[in-house]
Amino acid sequence: MQNKPVLVVGSIALDDVRTPFGERKNSLGGSAFYFALAAAHFTDVALVAVAGRDYPASARQLLRTRGVNIDGLETADGKTFRWGGHYHQDINERDTLYTELNVFADFRPRIPADYCQIPYLFLGNIQPALQLDILSQMNHPKFVTLDTMELWIKSTVKDLRRVISKTDLLLINDSELRLITGEYNLRKGLKRVHQMGPQYVIIKQGEHGAYLSSRKSLFYAPAYPVEQPTDPTGAGDSFAGGLLGYLAANDTRSFRNLKKALLYGSIMGSFLVEHFSADGLLHLTKRQIDDRYRYLRKLVSL
Amino acid sequence: MQNKPVLVVGSIALDDVRTPFGERKNSLGGSAFYFALAAAHFTDVALVAVAGRDYPASARQLLRTRGVNIDGLETADGKTFRWGGHYHQDINERDTLYTELNVFADFRPRIPADYCQIPYLFLGNIQPALQLDILSQMNHPKFVTLDTMELWIKSTVKDLRRVISKTDLLLINDSELRLITGEYNLRKGLKRVHQMGPQYVIIKQGEHGAYLSSRKSLFYAPAYPVEQPTDPTGAGDSFAGGLLGYLAANDTRSFRNLKKALLYGSIMGSFLVEHFSADGLLHLTKRQIDDRYRYLRKLVSL
Numbered sequence: 001m002q003n004k005p006v007l008v009v010g011s012i013a014l015d016d017v018r019t020p021f022g023e024r025k026n027s028l029g030g031s032a033f034y035f036a037l038a039a040a041h042f043t044d045v046a047l048v049a050v051a052g053r054d055y056p057a058s059a060r061q062l063l064r065t066r067g068v069n070i071d072g073l074e075t076a077d078g079k080t081f082r083w084g085g086h087y088h089q090d091i092n093e094r095d096t097l098y099t100e101l102n103v104f105a106d107f108r109p110r111i112p113a114d115y116c117q118i119p120y121l122f123l124g125n126i127q128p129a130l131q132l133d134i135l136s137q138m139n140h141p142k143f144v145t146l147d148t149m150e151l152w153i154k155s156t157v158k159d160l161r162r163v164i165s166k167t168d169l170l171l172i173n174d175s176e177l178r179l180i181t182g183e184y185n186l187r188k189g190l191k192r193v194h195q196m197g198p199q200y201v202i203i204k205q206g207e208h209g210a211y212l213s214s215r216k217s218l219f220y221a222p223a224y225p226v227e228q229p230t231d232p233t234g235a236g237d238s239f240a241g242g243l244l245g246y247l248a249a250n251d252t253r254s255f256r257n258l259k260k261a262l263l264y265g266s267i268m269g270s271f272l273v274e275h276f277s278a279d280g281l282l283h284l285t286k287r288q289i290d291d292r293y294r295y296l297r298k299l300v301s302l
Numbered sequence: 303m304q305n306k307p308v309l310v311v312g313s314i315a316l317d318d319v320r321t322p323f324g325e326r327k328n329s330l331g332g333s334a335f336y337f338a339l340a341a342a343h344f345t346d347v348a349l350v351a352v353a354g355r356d357y358p359a360s361a362r363q364l365l366r367t368r369g370v371n372i373d374g375l376e377t378a379d380g381k382t383f384r385w386g387g388h389y390h391q392d393i394n395e396r397d398t399l400y401t402e403l404n405v406f407a408d409f410r411p412r413i414p415a416d417y418c419q420i421p422y423l424f425l426g427n428i429q430p431a432l433q434l435d436i437l438s439q440m441n442h443p444k445f446v447t448l449d450t451m452e453l454w455i456k457s458t459v460k461d462l463r464r465v466i467s468k469t470d471l472l473l474i475n476d477s478e479l480r481l482i483t484g485e486y487n488l489r490k491g492l493k494r495v496h497q498m499g500p501q502y503v504i505i506k507q508g509e510h511g512a513y514l515s516s517r518k519s520l521f522y523a524p525a526y527p528v529e530q531p532t533d534p535t536g537a538g539d540s541f542a543g544g545l546l547g548y549l550a551a552n553d554t555r556s557f558r559n560l561k562k563a564l565l566y567g568s569i570m571g572s573f574l575v576e577h578f579s580a581d582g583l584l585h586l587t588k589r590q591i592d593d594r595y596r597y598l599r600k601l602v603s604l
Contacts, residue, residue: 184392185529186509188529207488209510222522225489226487256604259604300522
């Protein structure tokens with residue numbers, strides 16, 4: 001086993017989250033935060049992001065004690081990025097109450113020199129122009145995974161297409177696939193996305209599961225059926241963290257291993273949603289992770 | 303292999319269907335029609351339903367040539383049940399343009415004497431009071447499968463609960479599970495449905511796939527990813543037909559075989575949606591069915 005590190009560039013946030021099961025103010029969040037804590041269960045993680053002066057020292061300490069290298073976590077004058085949201089009884093639906101970009105508005109990621117060689121890179125959901133800038137700073141990463149969102153598909157599709165063309169693995173959901181390709185059909189949409197560059201595409205379907213697609217093959221893994229989802233914020237980033245963490249830990253990018261990695265991603269997402277913030281990832285043992293891996297295999301076994 | 307017959311009681315309809323891929327007037331439809339044509343690929347099928355004087359002789363002939371026993375297809379004075387619908391670009395969404403019950407309004411199913419011993423029974427989606435009446439006419443069926451809909455959960459829940467208590471396998475979707483149990487969570491909802499009687503519950507999730515639940519185990523099968531869904535009308539009934547057809551053909555009700563049956567159900571649904579009416583089920587070979595079975599197994603294989 002060749003343990004390689006993984007680099008994440010994304011957001012650090014303080015969230016106000018309300019769900020049918022409670023609420024939390026100043027909840028530690030952000031794509032880079034969730035990704036890092038999930039991936040750190042598998043391998044070394046380096047993080048590039050920006051926080052404000054109000055970002056708690058305890059949060060930095062938490063990341064450090066989990067083995068996350070936060071030399072790339074810049075502190076800028078001003079307040080940390082903030083998001084407020086309210087989840088419905090149907091936990092798949094939510095209203096955004098507010099978004100305050102704060103220091104994130106002027107974020108220009110600078111990749112520390114000793115990060116530029118890291119082979120596994122996760123481009124969290126930020127402006128495509130910044131994602132391109134990050135790629136230009138990296139020294140030929142082996143495997144680039146990209147997350148994005150509707151906003152960028154609608155507002156900066158040209159930049160986004162340039163990032164996608166340099167991406168090895170694209171993570172999107174059904175509606176993003178439709179927006180990017182204009183195709184309502186999964187298989188037709190996948191063909192078109194592969195033509196844009198990525199060797200691999202994952203279609204995330206939330207509580208249903210996820211497809212992994214290569215130009216030749218398709219794989220599907222159901223999601224772990226969580227008994228009490230409490231706070232879904234960060235599920236997609238934890239999914240990406242488990243997935244990339246597994247790939248980097250095993251230094252592999254084969255379709256066969258991507259299938260396994262997808263299961264680990266799904267599992268990290270399932271633990272994440274059971275508690276507020278990233279609490280569900282903190283007291284997690286390898287055994288608990290492996291138990292859910294076996295559960296997911298059994299779930300589809302004849 | 304113990305080939306047993308299956309009995310379906312449900313609707314016979316003439317539909318006007320419009321989808322983004324075309325339209326068809328007087329499309330042969332109805333739950334009993336779709337179910338019978340799917341199940342007939344596996345075993346003998348007997349059908350109880352009502353049609354009007356306008357129901358074409360060619361449709362009866364079609365059913366007969368497929369080996370469906372239509373001695374229980376009553377002809378009543380008046381017009382056949384009619385439904386008109388319009389599917390959206392997102393084929394999972396549809397508007398009902400009209401529903402004309404016609405002869406279906408006074409339907410009182412009479413089970414022919416030689417049908418009463420049939421061990422596998424499918425209660426298509428009709429009023430729960432009629433479903434209870436059918437059960438009272440049957441001579442201890444081995445395996446009762448029930449389909450229902452939101453309307454009955456909302457309007458006649460007391461009758462519906464009585465049918466459910468006599469059901470071996472209940473087929474519902476996510477929102478019906480919520481309505482019946484008041485639970486938004488899949489696993490909690492399943493526990494409550496099992497308490498109402500059924501040994502097995504299948505949660506249909508359309509293009510995503512379906513869960514099969516027993517009191518002890520859970521199984522998930524993704525749907526076959528169809529390249530060009532043309533007309534989804536009847537997908538759920540074709541699913542039930544493939545599933546019950548397989549069980550009856552093998553005279554089995556074990557969880558292990560229900561898993562396989564679920565795959566066959568999913569496959570018959572996938573062929574159905576590729577064409578208007580039940581055209582997708584008519585020129586289908588065992589080999590084509592088996593190919594999709596292998597595809598579905600490979601789709602979840604590591």
